[in-house]
Structures are given as structure tokens and as C-alpha cells.
Amino acid sequence: MIxxxxxxxxxxxxxxxxxxxxxxxxxxxxxxxxxxxxxxxxQAVAALNRQMGLNQPLSVQYxxxxxxxxxxxxxxxxxxxxxxxxxxxTYTRRTLLLDxxxxxxxxxxxxLVGMVQGYYADRALGKIIGFAQILFYALPVFFIGILLIxxxxxxxxxxxPGGIGHHGGMSQMRHLILPAVTLALPIGAGLxxxxxxxxRQEYRLDYVRTARARGFxxxxxxxxxxxxxxxRPFITMVGMMIPALFVGGVLTExxxxxxxxxxxxxxSALDQDYPTLSAITLLIGILTIAGNxxxxxxNSILDxxxxxx
Amino acid sequence: xxxxxxxENLKVVGYKGGRSCPIIEGITFNLEPGRxxxxxxxxxxxxxxxxxxxxxxxxxxxxxxxxxxxLDGQNAxxxxxxxxxxxxxxxxxxxxxxxxxxxxxxxxxWKQVIESAQLEEALxxxxxxxxxxxxxxxVEVPHVASRLDDYPHxxxxxxxxxxxxxxxxxxxxxxxxxxxxxxxxxxxxxxQILNMLKRLQEEQNLAILFITHDLSLVAEYAxxxxxxxxxxxxxxxxxxxxxxxVAHPYTHALLRSIPRLTGSRYRLIxxxxxxxxxxxxxxxxxxxxxxxxxxxxxSATPPPRLGNDSHEAFCHHxxxxxxx
Numbered sequence: 001m002i003x004x005x006x007x008x009x010x011x012x013x014x015x016x017x018x019x020x021x022x023x024x025x026x027x028x029x030x031x032x033x034x035x036x037x038x039x040x041x042x043q044a045v046a047a048l049n050r051q052m053g054l055n056q057p058l059s060v061q062y063x064x065x066x067x068x069x070x071x072x073x074x075x076x077x078x079x080x081x082x083x084x085x086x087x088x089x090t091y092t093r094r095t096l097l098l099d100x101x102x103x104x105x106x107x108x109x110x111x112l113v114g115m116v117q118g119y120y121a122d123r124a125l126g127k128i129i130g131f132a133q134i135l136f137y138a139l140p141v142f143f144i145g146i147l148l149i150x151x152x153x154x155x156x157x158x159x160x161p162g163g164i165g166h167h168g169g170m171s172q173m174r175h176l177i178l179p180a181v182t183l184a185l186p187i188g189a190g191l192x193x194x195x196x197x198x199x200r201q202e203y204r205l206d207y208v209r210t211a212r213a214r215g216f217x218x219x220x221x222x223x224x225x226x227x228x229x230x231x232r233p234f235i236t237m238v239g240m241m242i243p244a245l246f247v248g249g250v251l252t253e254x255x256x257x258x259x260x261x262x263x264x265x266x267x268s269a270l271d272q273d274y275p276t277l278s279a280i281t282l283l284i285g286i287l288t289i290a291g292n293x294x295x296x297x298x299n300s301i302l303d304x305x306x307x308x309x
Numbered sequence: 310x311x312x313x314x315x316x317e318n319l320k321v322v323g324y325k326g327g328r329s330c331p332i333i334e335g336i337t338f339n340l341e342p343g344r345x346x347x348x349x350x351x352x353x354x355x356x357x358x359x360x361x362x363x364x365x366x367x368x369x370x371x372x373x374x375x376x377x378x379x380l381d382g383q384n385a386x387x388x389x390x391x392x393x394x395x396x397x398x399x400x401x402x403x404x405x406x407x408x409x410x411x412x413x414x415x416x417x418x419w420k421q422v423i424e425s426a427q428l429e430e431a432l433x434x435x436x437x438x439x440x441x442x443x444x445x446x447x448v449e450v451p452h453v454a455s456r457l458d459d460y461p462h463x464x465x466x467x468x469x470x471x472x473x474x475x476x477x478x479x480x481x482x483x484x485x486x487x488x489x490x491x492x493x494x495x496x497x498x499x500x501q502i503l504n505m506l507k508r509l510q511e512e513q514n515l516a517i518l519f520i521t522h523d524l525s526l527v528a529e530y531a532x533x534x535x536x537x538x539x540x541x542x543x544x545x546x547x548x549x550x551x552x553x554x555v556a557h558p559y560t561h562a563l564l565r566s567i568p569r570l571t572g573s574r575y576r577l578i579x580x581x582x583x584x585x586x587x588x589x590x591x592x593x594x595x596x597x598x599x600x601x602x603x604x605x606x607x608s609a610t611p612p613p614r615l616g617n618d619s620h621e622a623f624c625h626h627x628x629x630x631x632x633x
Contacts, residue, residue, distance in 0.1 A: 122369050122370070123369065205410050206405055206407050206410035206411045207410060207411055207412055207413045207414070209366065209405060210403075210405065210411045210412065210473065210476065211413070212364075212366055212397070213364055213366060213397055213398070213401075213402070213403035213405075213477070213486075214397060214398040214402075214424070214425050214476060214477070214479075215394050215395055215396070215397035215398030215399060215425070216398075216424075216425075216428070217394065220428075224424075225413050228415050229413065229414060229415050232415075302415075
């Protein structure tokens with residue numbers, strides 16, 4: 001089971017690397033024009049192509065692309081004048097910090113809200129939660145971000161409206177809160193809707209009635225019985241939400257001027273910084289594949305039936 | 310003799326869209342230790358709602374509006390919810406119809422069997438496992454020592470129902486509510502499980518409330534019969550008295566609809582139609598529209614009580630006249 005899942009992940013990785021390779025070559029006029037500008041002389045373009053190896057056959061370039069990846073060489077940013085691999089480190093760390101905070105927030109609130117929704121499914125509270133989920137899922141990230149900045153930074157003056165603060169400590173924490181909440185809200189709404197539905201289905205099953213008929217309290221039945229059965233499909237769902245985290249991250253980081261991968265992606269797109277863009281695309285792709293793999297492995301550890309059959 | 314369970318004039322109403330309608334009403338019976346009372350009727354007659362009311366586990370939208378549920382001499386309806394909950398498992402155990410879904414799929418069976426004991430006292434893993442083993446041996450799960458760590462999906466339906474019975478009886482309750490416990494099982498497994506329940510009943514002086522739609526099981530396994538139709542009692546009596554002189558046309562029809570393995574095997578002498586829905590209950594006899602012996606009085610006035618405490622029926626035009 002796990003070996004098959006690993007093979008699928010590896011195959012996705014090969015696809016990803018290949019697609020990003022062709023993406024670079026599909027840029028208008030080729031990389032040389034984007035470095036030298038659209039009005040560069042043909043001689044200058046030819047010289048640069050020779051220098052960068054772009055005059056070699058595509059298959060050779062493809063092999064070189066793989067070789068460089070294994071060495072961790074991701075190219076050179078002609079806009080920022082720095083090796084992309086060195087550029088990415090800091091930005092990736094910041095984004096991982098923000099995304100993990102947002103994901104933790106989204107998952108915890110989804111579990112809590114989902115259990116409440118499953119328990120109260122037929123009553124008013126369940127329906128109110130259902131409406132709130134649709135609302136928050138549908139609201140665009142930049143709207144939530146601006147609204148939160150308006151309330152908590154401008155009106156109440158509780159939290160900074162953007163930036164990252166000093167490295168480490170309270171200042172950095174305070175700068176993380178608003179972007180993390182902004183990013184977590186739609187994802188948490190989506191996840192809690194899914195999990196609430198799952199919990200509701202579990203609550204209808206006979207083993208819940210068996211547990212209640214044995215005199216177990218509602219709280220005990222909820223965490224000992226319902227939660228652990230409803231959580232397994234939910235873990236897969238969390239894995240599938242990882243791309244949404246990065247997409248939402250681009251908007252969130254831009255709104256809060258938070259210099260992470262999403263912010264860098266947005267800047268490099270405006271600057272036509274193709275080496276950086278393709279490296280970020282690659283990185284986000286790898287993180288997505290790894291996240292889904294981790295979710296599936298965790299799932300197979302929790303689900304006894306996946307292991308036995 | 311002291312009763313384990315005494316239901317007095319129980320009424321349950323259901324609410325929908327701001328309106329309420331009665332689901333069951335006027336339900337009265339007693340159950341003594343070591344005895345089995347069979348509650349019989351078609352689907353939708355209120356058998357399971359009666360069981361849920363006794364357990365205090367009525368679904369959302371249903372509530373007890375009248376009557377008493379006396380357990381161990383105290384009215385459960387006047388207990389705070391927390392104390393009523395503590396009666397479950399300890400004084401009342403319950404098994405339900407579908408054994409395939411009755412167990413938690415993600416816990417090995419020994420953990421489920423020992424769960425209630427572990428909530429009461431701290432047990433070492435070794436003691437817990439040996440106690441689980443004893444509980445499962447009591448319900449005759451074969452090769453149980455090697456199967457403690459197995460999960461529910463690794464057991465057959467019959468075995469799962471045995472495990473479910475072990476869960477229900479883990480704390481030695483005085484009363485077991487068995488809501489169609491063998492309906493989903495084949496005939497041989499059904500007989501094995503009911504015989505095992507009978508043995509457990511004799512060993513522990515257990516009172517069993519046996520809910521079924523199958524009258525053929527009643528003669529063999531029950532001491533008393535309570536026939537329900539459309540949320541009301543139609544006939545009640547000891548097994549010997551009732552089967553000797555069935556009075557109510559509904560009981561009569563239920564008896565005739567028992568499929569027999571001899572003769573015309575697949576012909577099922579059934580009753581036409583279905584029980585009325587609670588919204589359309591009338592003042593008169595609720596069985597009138599399906600009754601082969603219907604007379605003018607049936608739909609006009611509620612049927613009178615006939616007979617005595619050992620055998621009673623509510624009917625305008627019974628098959629037999631019961632002595633008062």
C-alpha cells in the first residue's frame with residue numbers, strides 16, 4: 001500500500017519537473033529575451049543562448065536540468081542578481097511558518113466546529129454553522145485580509161497591519177496572527193464543512209447508539225468513538241487542501257506585505273523573473289506532493305483496515 | 310415479586326414543524342427478574358421508540374409527554390439526565406438489530422468490551438485483557454484468546470452480535486433490551502444466539518425485553534407477549550394464555566403471516582396494507598381499516614378492554630371472548 005503510494009508520488013514528481021522545464025521554454029521569445037529585453041539584437045541573443053547552453057538540443061538541456069536539480073542548483077535570478085537557491089531559503093522558512101500556523105488553526109477549528117455541527121446536525125445550531133461555513137468559504141482572501149486589517153489594526157490598533165517584525169519573539173508572533181487567521185478562515189471553513197458532514201454520518205451509525213446505551217457521556221462518545229472514525233477521511237482532505245494553502249498564501253502575503261514564497265511569486269511574476277518563478281513553482285509542487293504523501297501515510301497508520309486488506 | 314422495569318401509561322410525542330403528534334400512548338407493562346417480555350408488532354408500530362424511551366435515548370424531536378418509567382423503584386423520567394445516563398450500562402443493557410454496525414470499527418474488540426470497566430476503575434493491561442477474555446467467553450466467542458486483538462470487520466455478523474451482547478452485559482445489568490437482535494442473522498445463528506441469551510438469563514436472573522416482529526420466536530423464548538399496533542397495545546398476556554386463545558384480529562393476522570418451511574414455502578399469508586402514520590391516528594380502533602372482522606363500532610369509539618391481567622385485548626369484535 002505505502003510502496004504503491006510512494007511510486008505514485010515519485011511519478012508525480014517526474015511529471016512536475018518535466019512540466020516546469022517546458023514551462024520555461026514556453027516563455028515568449030525564450031529566456032534570452034526576458035533577460036535582455038524584447039529589443040535585444042539577434043547577435044546578443046545568440047551569444048547569451050550559447051553562454052547558457054540554450055542552443056543545445058532540448059533532450060540535452062532536459063538532462064542538464066535534472067542534473068542541476070540533483071545538485072540543488074535552481075538557476076540565477078537576473079533581477080535580484082543572486083542564485084535562486086540562496087534566495088529561496090529565507091522566503092521558504094517564512095512561508096512554512098505562516099502556512100503551518102494557518103493549517104494548524106484551520107485543522108483544529110475544523111475538528112471542533114465539525115464535531116459540534118455533527119452533534120447538532122438536525123438542530124438550529126448545526127444549520128447556523130453550515131451557513132457560516134459557506135460564507136467564509138466564499139469570501140475572497142484579500143477581502144477577509146483587508147477587513148481584519150481595518151478592524152484589528154486601524155480601528156482597534158491591536159495588531160500590526162503587515163510586515164514580519166523582528167526575527168523571533170513576540171513581535172514576530174504578533175505579525176503572524178492576522179495573516180494566519182486570514183489564510184486559515186476559508187480553508188478552515190471548507191475543512192470544517194467536510195468534517196462536519198463526516199461527523200454527522202458517523203453520529204448516525206449504530207455503534208454510537210451502542211456507546212450511548214452503555215452509559216458513556218456525550219463528550220466521551222464524541223472523542224473516543226466518533227472523532228477517531230470521522231478523522232480518517234478528513235486527513236486525506238487536509239492533504240488535498242495544501243495547494244489551497246499556497247494559492248491563498250500568494251494573496252495573503254501580498255495583502256499583509258509578508259515576504260514569503262507567495263509574495264516572492266507575485267513579485268517575480270511582475271518582474272518576469274523566470275528562474276525564480278519556475279523554482280517556486282517546483283518547490284510548491286514538491287511540498288504539495290510531500291504533504292499528500294504524509295497525509296496518506298498517516299491515514300494508513302490510523303486505519304486498521306487499510307493495513308489488513 | 311419485585312419488578313425490574315415497570316412502564317406506566319407511557320406516551321411519547323414527536324414534534325415536526327411546530328406541531329406535535331403522539332407516537333406511542335398508554336403503554337403499560339411490568340417485567341420481573343429472570344423473565345422475558347416480547348414486544349411484537351410490524352415495523353412502525355412504536356416498538357423501537359418504546360425501547361429508546363426506556364433507555365432515555367429518544368432521537369431529537371421526540372419526547373416523553375406522559376407516564377412513568379420505573380427502574381429499580383425510581384421513576385427514570387424524574388432523574389437528572391446524568392443519573393439516568395448512569396443507569397444505562399449498569400442497570401440496563403441494550404443490543405440492536407444490525408450487528409455489522411454496532412461496534413466501533415477502529416477499536417479492537419477487547420478494548421471495546423472492557424471500556425466500561427476501565428471508566429470505573431484503573432485496570433492494568435493484563436487484568437483488562439483477562440477480564441475482556443472472560444466477558445467474551447461468556448458469550449461463546451470461539452478461540453477468543455487468539456482473537457482479542459481482532460477488529461470488528463474480522464468477525465462474522467453472528468460473532469459481532471455476540472460481542473455486542475458482551476458489551477451490553479459487561480456490567481451485569483438487571484435488564485437487557487434486545488431490539489430485533491437476530492433479525493439480520495440466518496436461522497441457525499439466530500437460534501444459537503437466542504439459546505445463549507436464555508442460558509445467560511438463567512445464570513444471572515436477567516430480565517429481557519425482547520423486541521421482535523417474529524411471533525414464531527416468541528412462543529419459544531418469551532414468557533409474556535405484548536402486541537403493539539400503531540403506537541398502542543392491542544393484546545397482552547402470558548405466552549401460554551395468549552397462544553391458547555388469540556383474541557385480537559391483529560395478533561391473529563401476525564400469527565398467520567409466519568412463514569412456514571413446510572407446505573407452500575414461499576406464500577406468506579400477510580396482512581394487506583401498512584400501519585397508519587401517527588398523523589392519521591383516529592379516535593376509533595387504529596387497526597379498523599385493515600381488519601378482516603371490522604364492524605360499525607370499530608371506527609367510531611376506542612376499543613374496550615377485554616379479559617383480565619393474565620390475558621387482555623382491546624377489541625370491539627374479538628376472535629374469542631375473554632373472561633374478565
